[in-house]
Amino acid sequence: xxxxxxxxxxxxxxxxxxxxxxxxxxxxxxxxxxxxxxxxxxxxxxxxxxxxxxxxxxxxxxxxxxxxxxxxxxxxxxxxxxxxxxxxxxxxxxxxxxxxxxxxxxxxxxxxxxxxxxxxxxxxxxxxxxxxxxxxxxxxxxxxxxxxxxxxxxxxxxxxxxxxxxxxxxxxxxxxxxxxxxxxxxxxxxxxxxxxxxxxxxxxxxxxxxxxxxxxxxxxxxxxxxxxxxxxxxxxxxxxxxxxxxxxxxxxxxxxxxxxxxxxxxxxxxxxxxxxxxxxxxxxxxxxxxxxxxxxxxxxxxxxxxxxxxxxxxxxxxxxxxxxxxxxxxxxxxxxxxxxxxxxxxxxxxxxxxxxxxxxxxxxxxxxxxxxxxxxxxxxxxxxxxxxxxxxxxxxxxxxxxxxxxxxxxxxxxxxxxxxxxxxxxxxxxxxxxxxxxxxxxxxxxxxxxxxxxxxxxxxxxxxxxxxxx
Amino acid sequence: xxxxxxxxxxxxxxxxxxxxxxxxxxxxxxxxxxxxxxxxxxxxxxxxxxxxxxxxxxxxxxxxxxxxxxxxxxxxxxxxxxxxxxxxxxxxxxxxxxxxxxxxxxxxxxxxxxxxxxxxxxxxxxxxxxxxxxxxxxxxxxxxxxxxxxxxxxxxxxxxxxxxxxxxxxxxxxxxxxxxxxxxxxxxxxxxxxxxxxxxxxxxxxxxxxxxxxxx
Numbered sequence: 135x136x137x138x139x140x141x142x143x144x145x146x147x148x149x150x151x152x153x154x155x156x157x158x159x160x161x162x163x164x165x166x167x168x169x170x171x172x173x174x175x176x177x178x179x180x181x182x183x184x185x186x187x188x189x190x191x192x193x194x195x196x197x198x199x200x201x202x203x204x205x206x207x208x209x210x211x212x213x214x215x216x217x218x219x220x221x222x223x224x225x226x227x228x229x230x231x232x233x234x235x236x237x238x239x240x241x242x243x244x245x246x247x248x249x250x251x252x253x254x255x256x257x258x259x260x261x262x263x264x265x266x267x268x269x270x271x272x273x274x275x276x277x278x279x280x281x282x283x284x285x286x287x288x289x290x291x292x293x294x295x296x297x298x299x300x301x302x303x304x305x306x307x308x309x310x311x312x313x314x315x316x317x318x319x320x321x322x323x324x325x326x327x328x329x330x331x332x333x334x335x336x337x338x339x340x341x342x343x344x345x346x347x348x349x350x351x352x353x354x355x356x357x358x359x360x361x362x363x364x365x366x367x368x369x370x371x372x373x374x375x376x377x378x379x380x381x382x383x384x385x386x387x388x389x390x391x392x393x394x395x396x397x398x399x400x401x402x403x404x405x406x407x408x409x410x411x412x413x414x415x416x417x418x419x420x421x422x423x424x425x426x427x428x429x430x431x432x433x434x435x436x437x438x439x440x441x442x443x444x445x446x447x448x449x450x451x452x453x454x455x456x457x458x459x460x461x462x463x464x465x466x467x468x469x470x471x472x473x474x475x476x477x478x479x480x481x482x483x484x485x486x487x488x489x490x491x492x493x494x495x496x497x498x499x500x501x502x503x504x505x506x507x508x509x510x511x512x513x514x515x516x517x518x519x520x521x522x523x524x525x526x527x528x529x530x531x532x533x534x535x536x537x538x539x540x541x542x543x544x545x546x547x548x549x550x551x552x553x554x555x556x557x558x559x560x561x562x563x564x565x566x567x568x569x570x571x572x573x574x575x576x577x578x579x580x581x582x583x584x585x586x587x588x589x590x591x592x593x594x595x596x597x598x599x600x601x602x603x604x
Numbered sequence: 605x606x607x608x609x610x611x612x613x614x615x616x617x618x619x620x621x622x623x624x625x626x627x628x629x630x631x632x633x634x635x636x637x638x639x640x641x642x643x644x645x646x647x648x649x650x651x652x653x654x655x656x657x658x659x660x661x662x663x664x665x666x667x668x669x670x671x672x673x674x675x676x677x678x679x680x681x682x683x684x685x686x687x688x689x690x691x692x693x694x695x696x697x698x699x700x701x702x703x704x705x706x707x708x709x710x711x712x713x714x715x716x717x718x719x720x721x722x723x724x725x726x727x728x729x730x731x732x733x734x735x736x737x738x739x740x741x742x743x744x745x746x747x748x749x750x751x752x753x754x755x756x757x758x759x760x761x762x763x764x765x766x767x768x769x770x771x772x773x774x775x776x777x778x779x780x781x782x783x784x785x786x787x788x789x790x791x792x793x794x795x796x797x798x799x800x801x802x803x804x805x806x807x808x809x810x811x812x813x814x815x816x817x818x819x820x
Contacts, residue, residue, distance in 0.1 A: 141820045145813050147805035149642060154803055218749065252692050259694045261748065322750065347815055412812075415819040 144417030146408060151384075155299070155422065159383025160404045167380055168404040172215050172272060174380065181379045183372065184398045186211070189273035198254055198271075203247050204234070209276040212253065214262040214269050220318040222262030224253055225276060225290070240289040240317055277400070278393035282364065285356055286310050290317030293390040294330070294363070296373035297406055297418065299383065301436030302425040303370045304444060306330040307413040308337055308363065310351075319388075321409045326351065328358050329414030333445020335366025341412045357480060360466050368397045370440065374433045376402060386410075458597045459566045467586065468564040471500025472540075480584055481565070483598055487589035489545055490563075490572050491556070493579035496586060502559050505540040506576060509557045515578045517552035526555055545575045563588065568595050607783045621783075626659065628782050628789050629773045633658055635792040635799075636772060637765060642799045645808025648762040649742040657739065657762060658769035660732035667770055669725050671763070673710060673736050678759045680709045681740040685747055695748075699741050706737050 146155075160168075167174050175185045189210055192198050212224040226245065230236035235247040256262070257271040283292050290311030297304045307327045311317045314324035321327050321344055328340040340358040342348045350356055363369070373387040376399055386406025392398045411418050424443055430436045467481040469492075477499060494506045494515060509515060512531065523546055532544040535557055543558040556575035563570050565588070572592045579585050607615070614624050637654050640646040648654045661670035684702045693701070710733060717725030739762075747755040772778065782788070805813070 138817065141817050142805055142810060142813070144820055145805060145809070145816060147803075147809045148645075149806065150803040153801070221748070256692065256694065261695045322754075345812060345815070408809075411816055415816050417816060417820060 144420035145411060146418035146422065148408065150419060151405075151408065155384040156405055159299070160385075161381065164381040164383075165404040168382060168385075168402040169216055171213060171217070171401065172270065174402050175274075178376065178379060178399055178402075181375070183375060183379065184392075184395050186274040186277055186392075186398060186400060189275060191215075191270055191272040192254055192258070193270050195255070195258060198251060198258070203250075206273060207275070210273045211276050212250065212257075212271060212273055214257040214271060216263040216267070216269050217257075218263070220320045220323065222253075222257055223318070224250070225317075227276070277390050277398060280364070280391050280393055282361075283310075283391075285354075286351060286358075286361070288312050288315075288317060290315075290319060291390050293319050293388045293400060294369055295327075295403075295406065295410060296370065296387045296389065297410060298373050298377040298385045298387060298436075299422055300425050300428065301374050301377060301430040301433065302428070302443070303332055303373055303437060303440040304421040304425060305410055305414055305416065305418055306332060306369075306373075307410045308361070312342075312352075314343075321407065326358070327409055327413035328361070329410075329416070330363065331446045332370075333441040335363040335369070337361040337363070338446075339413065339415045341409065344409055345412060347412070347415075355479065357466050357478075363391075365391060365397050367437070370437045371433055372397050372399055374436050378433070458595060459568060460597050460599050461566055463598065463600055464584065465565055465588075467588070469496075469500055469586070470562040470564070471497075471502065472561075473501055475499075475501050479586060481563075481586040481588050482584040483593065483596075484587050485590055485593065485598055487587055488591055489547075489558075490574045490589045490592050491577045491579065491587045492559075492574045493582075493585035494576050495580070497559060497574075497576050500561060502540055502561075502576070505538055505557060505559055508535060508538055508541070509576060514555045514557075516554075518555055520548075520553055523553050523555055531555075542573055547575070563592065565596070570595070605780060605783055608786055610786055611783055624786075625779055625782060626662065626773075628786055629778075630655070630659075631789045631792045632778075633769045633773055635795055636769060638796055638799050640765060642802050643804075643806060645806030646761050646765060647758055648765050649739070649746065649758055653739055653742050654762045654765040654769065656735050657766040658773060660735045661766055661770040662773055663732040664728045666724055667767065669728050670732065670736075670770075671767070672713070672725070673728070673733060674739070674763055674766070676709060676713055677706050677736050677740055678743060678756075680706045681743045681747075682752070682756070685744065685752070699744055702740055702744060703737060706740050710737065 167177065172188070172191065175188060178185050189206065190201070192201060208228045210226050212226070214222040217223065225240050226237040227240055228238050230238055230244055237245050239245050254271045257269050260268045263269040277291050279287065279291055286292065287310045292308055292310045294306060294308050296306045307329055309319040309321065310326040310328065311319045312325055316323065319325050321341070324343045326340055326342050326348070329338040330336070331338055337359050340348050342352065349358060351358060369389050369391070372389055376387045377385045380402050382402065382404055386403035387399060388401040388403060389397050390400050408418070421444055425439070428439060430439060461483060463483050464480055465483055467479060469477045469479065471477070477496070479496070498506050512535070527546070535541050535544055540559055541557045542560050545556045545558055547554050547556060554577065556577055558573045558575050560571065560573055563572050570592050611624060615621060633655055634651060637648070637651050657674060661667055664670040664673070681702060684705050688698055688701060714725060743755055743759060746758055
């Protein structure tokens with residue numbers, strides 16, 4: 135119990151955030167800047183920070199009536215200047231063909247000029263601004279989704295939230311829009327937050343919404359950990375620079391990676407949320423305390439300190455010394471089957487097994503359907519008795535099996551579950567960027583979590599760390 | 605009932621006893637709500653809404669009628685949001701329509717209450733009813749800002765706080781104590797100073813972050 139309270143002191147709560155960090159470090163002027171999107175855009179751009187380009191702004195109803203809709207480009211984002219939580223943002227992807235007064239939204243639905251006007255009137259009236267004060271609407275260029283993020287995000291652009299304090303990047307998270315968040319990258323609305331290792335920019339653990347820890351994107355086999363984010367150093371640099379310019383001592387910078395312009399600041403946040411701690415399974419308070427006492431002059435120093443203090447570095451060092459890669463007991467692998475067919479999945483790394491094994495269904499998907507069929511035709515996809523195995527060996531059944539070019543061998547295995555008579559196929563496995571040509575036995579792994587198991591024979595280039603979470 | 609000299613003075617000046625006690629209750633309930641927010645982590649709709657609803661409950665004769673009216677207000681607020689959504693109205697006119705709908709519904713409920721000989725409901729004085737109708741604006745604001753689910757959650761929290769507040773404020777022990785020692789309301793100031801400087805985790809945050817704790 136005592137231990138529990140001691141550990142809880144590493145976590146930043148709402149009370150401490152407001153009283154110890156926002157109040158003393160985010161002065162009223164800086165907060166005003168962060169809450170005003172147009173102003174922060176202007177000031178950041180002046181300091182040569184990449185921001186989405188402003189297309190037009192509408193301040194009054196007259197301006198709205200006189201607005202020339204033909205000046206808008208194909209795609210754009212319409213935002214309220216003082217919006218909060220991603221509310222009131224409308225993203226348009228293209229013009230409707232053969233029409234001058236209609237556009238297409240992210241969900242392929244059509245939006246007309248009249249709809250846009252009604253939306254802008256709502257913005258002007260303050261429907262989306264806190265306390266309902268009148269607001270300004272503006273159009274800015276639409277950011278383009280990076281190819282890397284395509285499978286991970288639903289109808290929207292993921293962004294990276296970086297918490298910066300005392301010029302040190304403390305913690306970061308990748309926010310992925312989901313169906314339930316309606317394409318918005320906001321955790322409160324049901325987006326996914328993925329923790330990021332500050333040192334390498336590789337994703338670690340993930341949370342769905344405010345509190346559900348997940349490993350995969352729900353409903354898919356897409357693993358959320360191990361995604362290497364591009365331009366990581368630039369992202370950190372941008373976040374720290376934004377802090378310098380904005381004067382927000384405790385800043386949450388939202389950075390998107392645009393296909394053309396690279397890392398771009400989309401928003402500054404003077405009251406960053408606390409869920410980033412759940413996404414990273416780590417406490418912010420501890421990090422804030424560590425970063426507080428250090429005197430930092432340059433952006434580069436701040437980034438270096440952040441990486442050294444808060445990044446996962448031990449692993450890298452070990453890899454340097456042994457020359458071997460450190461992997462966990464479950465690893466993401468890429469399988470290259472027949473005709474270059476690639477499948478990415480998770481594998482159980484098992485030093486207790488000699489030969490690697492693959493599920494028959496996965497083998498079929500990789501183009502070994504025929505081999506599996508032959509094996510099944512002989513009724514070998516089941517647990518056999520030792521007698522049966524003996525008879526099979528005496529009948530030299532392997533000669534029959536090995537007639538097929540895909541079957542490179544047979545393997546008899548005896549385990550606590552019973553004996554099996556398996557065929558072996560050859561394919562390439564890529565583990566942590568290392569390609570291994572392996573002979574795998576086909577097994578019936580239905581009902582097991584991982585459809586592939588990598589055994590000792592294919593693990594010579596690796597060290598296995600049982601504590602390593604994938 | 606024993607009363608302190610200062611209370612006697614108030615009574616002597618013609619201030620009703622119930623009024624004096626209600627006013628003295630206000631800082632205590634307010635402090636209670638502040639405590640729930642800062643230490644327990646129950647948010648509700650700020651401090652004003654649960655406070656005013658507590659007093660509305662005190663003013664309705666019987667808690668059940670107060671709760672019935674509150675639930676009706678929130679329920680119709682929710683319903684009207686869906687009804688009004690396709691019209692895309694500006695904020696204030698939309699809230700005005702909602703208030704109209706809520707008011708009509710409450711009137712209907714009073715009539716139905718009369719029909720079923722629930723005279724207690726119809727006898728509820730108008731001010732607590734009006735107070736609770738205005739809660740709908742708070743509800744709508746949260747709906748826009750944080751979504752339906754958050755608004756419902758906060759409404760339930762407000763209701764719970766108000767019910768507990770009702771029991772605190774109508775506890776005869778506390779009323780007697782206040783009549784005897786009215787000065788203790790000033791104790792709420794140092795308590796609030798402590799609450800205002802409290803930087804520890806809220807109880808709700810221990811729950812919210814429990815998964816992190818396992819990994820530290």
